[in-house]
Structure formats: C-alpha cells, structure tokens
Amino acid sequence: MAVRAFLFDFDGLILDTEHAARAGWQHLYREHGHELPTDLWATLVGTTHAPWSPMEHLEELVGGPLERETLNERRRTHELALIEAEELRPGIAEYFAAARQRGLKRAVVSSSNRGWVDMHLERLEEAVGWDAICTADRDRARAKPSPTLYLEALELLGVTADEAVAFEDSPNGVLAAKAAGIFCVAVPNEVTRDLGLEDAGADLVLDSLADLPPDALLARLGEE
Numbered sequence: 001m002a003v004r005a006f007l008f009d010f011d012g013l014i015l016d017t018e019h020a021a022r023a024g025w026q027h028l029y030r031e032h033g034h035e036l037p038t039d040l041w042a043t044l045v046g047t048t049h050a051p052w053s054p055m056e057h058l059e060e061l062v063g064g065p066l067e068r069e070t071l072n073e074r075r076r077t078h079e080l081a082l083i084e085a086e087e088l089r090p091g092i093a094e095y096f097a098a099a100r101q102r103g104l105k106r107a108v109v110s111s112s113n114r115g116w117v118d119m120h121l122e123r124l125e126e127a128v129g130w131d132a133i134c135t136a137d138r139d140r141a142r143a144k145p146s147p148t149l150y151l152e153a154l155e156l157l158g159v160t161a162d163e164a165v166a167f168e169d170s171p172n173g174v175l176a177a178k179a180a181g182i183f184c185v186a187v188p189n190e191v192t193r194d195l196g197l198e199d200a201g202a203d204l205v206l207d208s209l210a211d212l213p214p215d216a217l218l219a220r221l222g223e224e
Contacts, residue, residue, distance in 0.1 A: 091209025098214030150180035
C-alpha cells in the first residue's frame with residue numbers, strides 16, 4: 001500500500017471537542033434535574049444525521065417547551081470555555097509533521113461546519129498547509145456515516161482510496177471512511193472509547209496516535 005494522503009476527522013480526533021460537547025449538554029440536563037442519556041448521545045457523535053434531538057428530549061422530560069435560544073447560548077458558552085483549554089490530541093502534531101516531511105497530501109474531513117473547523121485550526125496555528133477541507137455544513141446528506149465527504153476529499157486530492165489513510169474517533173466516522181474504501185485508523189477519546197470502533201469496521205484501533213509513530217504506520221502499510 002503506497003500511501004499518498006492522510007485524511008483527518010476533526011472533532012474528537014484532531015481536537016477533543018467531544019468531551020466538551022457532551023459536558024455542555026450534561027450541564028444543561030442537570031440544571032433541569034435530569035441526566036443526559038449517554039446511549040442516545042452516542043448516536044450524535046461524528047454526524048449531524050441522527051434521529052434524536054437532545055433539546056426535544058429534555059423538553060419531553062420537563063413536560064413543556066424551554067427557552068431554547070437562551071439555553072443553547074449558555075450551553076455553547078460553557079462548551080467553548082472547555083474547548084479553548086484543549087490542545088492537539090497526542091500524536092497529531094507528529095502525523096502532521098510526517099505528512100509535510102514526506103510530501104503526503106492532507107485533508108480535514110468533518111461533519112461539522114467549515115467556520116467551526118477554521119476557527120479552531122487558526123487558534124491551534126494549524127490553519128495553513130491543508131490540501132482540502134471537506135465539511136458537511138449542516139447538510140445531513142453529506143454528513144457521516146455517508147461516505148460523501150471522504151469521496152469528495154479523494155477527488156480533490158487526486159488520490160485513490162487505496163492511497164489514503166483515514167483517522168477517525170467515532171463509529172459514524174469509521175463507517176464513512178470504510179464505505180469510501182479507505183484504510184481507517186480509529187483513535188477513540190473519552191466519549192467514544194466504548195462505542196465499538198472495531199465493530200464499525202476500523203482496520204486499526206489505537207489508544208493514542210502517540211502509540212504508533214507515523215513512520216511505523218507507513219512501514220506497516222507498505223508491507224500490505
């Protein structure tokens with residue numbers, strides 16, 4: 001396998017926004033005397049295409065409509081405060097550097113919005129050097145687990161599926177990468193650790209990218 005491109009998910013993979021997102025909703029639920037159902041929350045991770053709304057569910061629990069705009073604004077403020085304290089996840093900087101040194105193409109492939117991704121990449125001083133940034137931008141048809149974003153990234157980069165490696169943290173992301181025919185390395189975070197990444201079809205599951213240096217991964221794939 002001759003690798004020519006690294007394709008990175010964003011939320012939970014490059015930056016651990018998943019913990020903050022869950023914490024924001026947990027805070028909101030607890031303010032109203034309830035607990036966020038983690039099994040239902042898991043269906044939202046890595047996608048915008050899920051049949052469950054945490055706000056609608058909370059309204060059902062409290063028995064009436066809530067001031068959605070006010071509550072969402074407070075929740076987002078809480079989340080951003082947590083996210084702004086986060087840095088690149090372990091091993092990510094080394095994979096970015098290896099791609100640059102080896103001349104591999106790099107893309108972000110995310111179900112989030114482009115503005116969200118750009119904002120955090122700029123804060124992390126990693127906004128420059130991407131060959132493509134593919135985002136769903138609230139279009140559920142494009143969001144993972146659909147392979148659309150990955151297929152788009154391959155086309156933009158001018159590489160085939162067997163020349164790319166996808167890095168994901170969620171089952172929805174793994175399903176999207178595998179549906180596009182791409183070798184997928186799954187790196188769970190606190191939120192996704194028990195969500196069955198191997199069952200979703202990940203080719204390799206690591207506790208951390210720091211556990212497998214880029215050269216070791218490329219050497220391993222070169223033998224396949």
